Amino acid sequence: MSTAAVSLGLPPVPRVRRSREEVEAAAEVRGPKRVLLAEPRGYCAGVDRAVITVEKALEHFGPPIYVRKQIVHNRHVVETLEERGAIFVEETDEVPEGAMVIFSAHGVSPAVHQEAAERNLRTIDATCPLVTKVHREAVRFAKAGQEILLIGHDGHEEVEGTYGEAPEVTTVVNDVEEARTVQVKNPDSLRWLSQTTLSVDETMEIVEVLRERFPNLQDPPSDDICYATTNRQSAIKELAPRADLVIVVGSTNSSNSVRLVEVALQYGAKRAELVDFAREVDESWFEGVATVGVSSGASVPDVLVQEVLDLLAEYGYSDVEPVVTAEEDILFSLPKELRAKLREDGDDSRVLGGRGARPTT
Ligand code: SF4
Numbered sequence: 369m370s371t372a373a374v375s376l377g378l379p380p381v382p383r384v385r386r387s388r389e390e391v392e393a394a395a396e397v398r399g400p401k402r403v404l405l406a407e408p409r410g411y412c413a414g415v416d417r418a419v420i421t422v423e424k425a426l427e428h429f430g431p432p433i434y435v436r437k438q439i440v441h442n443r444h445v446v447e448t449l450e451e452r453g454a455i456f457v458e459e460t461d462e463v464p465e466g467a468m469v470i471f472s473a474h475g476v477s478p479a480v481h482q483e484a485a486e487r488n489l490r491t492i493d494a495t496c497p498l499v500t501k502v503h504r505e506a507v508r509f510a511k512a513g514q515e516i517l518l519i520g521h522d523g524h525e526e527v528e529g530t531y532g533e534a535p536e537v538t539t540v541v542n543d544v545e546e547a548r549t550v551q552v553k554n555p556d557s558l559r560w561l562s563q564t565t566l567s568v569d570e571t572m573e574i575v576e577v578l579r580e581r582f583p584n585l586q587d588p589p590s591d592d593i594c595y596a597t598t599n600r601q602s603a604i605k606e607l608a609p610r611a612d613l614v615i616v617v618g619s620t621n622s623s624n625s626v627r628l629v630e631v632a633l634q635y636g637a638k639r640a641e642l643v644d645f646a647r648e649v650d651e652s653w654f655e656g657v658a659t660v661g662v663s664s665g666a667s668v669p670d671v672l673v674q675e676v677l678d679l680l681a682e683y684g685y686s687d688v689e690p691v692v693t694a695e696e697d698i699l700f701s702l703p704k705e706l707r708a709k710l711r712e713d714g715d716d717s718r719v720l721g722g723r724g725a726r727p728t729t
Pocket of ligand 1: 412413414415473496497498499564565594596597624666
């Protein structure tokens with residue numbers, strides 16, 4: 369095992385890729401090589417808005433700007449913002465008194481707002497408006513005396529934030545198993561809500577199990593799983609049955625990206641892999657492969673997808689067919705604290721976040 373480089377803190381030795389000819393010699397490819405490219409993929413309006421928020425805050429308030437947690441779950445985005453002067457911290461107590469801190473797109477609980485106020489931090493809240501919608505629902509239903517089953521992944525920042533709105537009446541349900549065993553105090557005044565980035569199908573399975581046990585369970589007023597998650601899963605469902613291999617660009621801590629890999633496998637892809645960068649693609653995955661599906665999570669800039677497409681082209685997959693299942697034109701205003709500063713400084717270059725506002729950075 370070549371652990372020496374790691375233990376000595378030396379950079380890893382770059383891997384030499386096998387050539388296209390070597391890969392093709394390893395296994396016969398039946399049929400023409402092609403790529404099915406999911407559309408929509410990549411940046412959603414909430415992520416674009418959050419990233420612009422940090423960029424504009426750096427530009428107008430100057431570094432350092434602190435950001436609680438990863439602004440969005442993507443290594444490339446976080447590293448790029450760090451280079452520009454953003455400092456990512458886990459908790460607000462790591463931020464010096466009086467400094468500026470941005471809350472990430474995943475949202476925070478009221479307790480975090482409180483801590484920030486107690487330490488005189490200047491805050492900008494980049495919580496996605498669709499996450500805020502779920503927070504408001506939790507508050508409203510708790511005030512109305514309802515008990516809440518929050519479907520989502522324990523420990524995910526978004527779930528921590530929503531749970532924190534009404535902890536005394538909320539129980540997190542992670543999966544079907546927990547749906548079978550969860551205990552409630554008030555089955556006749558019960559509501560389910562969910563994390564915004566779950567698998568649509570899996571969530572419905574969980575709800576079915578809950579409803580069998582609690583027939584009076586009430587739905588959220590509108591879908592909590594957001595449009596971006598739903599649309600990216602729909603595109604993957606369309607291309608997966610035709611793909612020998614699906615490559616999803618996204619980080620392992622990105623819930624919606626991980627769900628895309630799972631959905632691809634559920635819908636018939638022979639293999640599905642998650643990569644942060646093109647350099648993580650292993651050319652052995654191409655052995656015997658005619659059709660490669662490509663998509664990316666909602667926190668992934670398209671430049672990273674383009675690098676994967678360039679790599680695929682080197683291995684003969686240059687024929688790219690878009691698989692379009694939806695058009696997206698959602699836009700969100702930047703956080704109000706930032707808008708005020710942009711107005712003051714006469715900057716009206718970016719007041720909205722969303723696809724089309726910045727397609728390829
Ligand atoms: S994935 Fe959905 S909820 Fe999350 S930031 Fe994007 S639009 Fe908002």
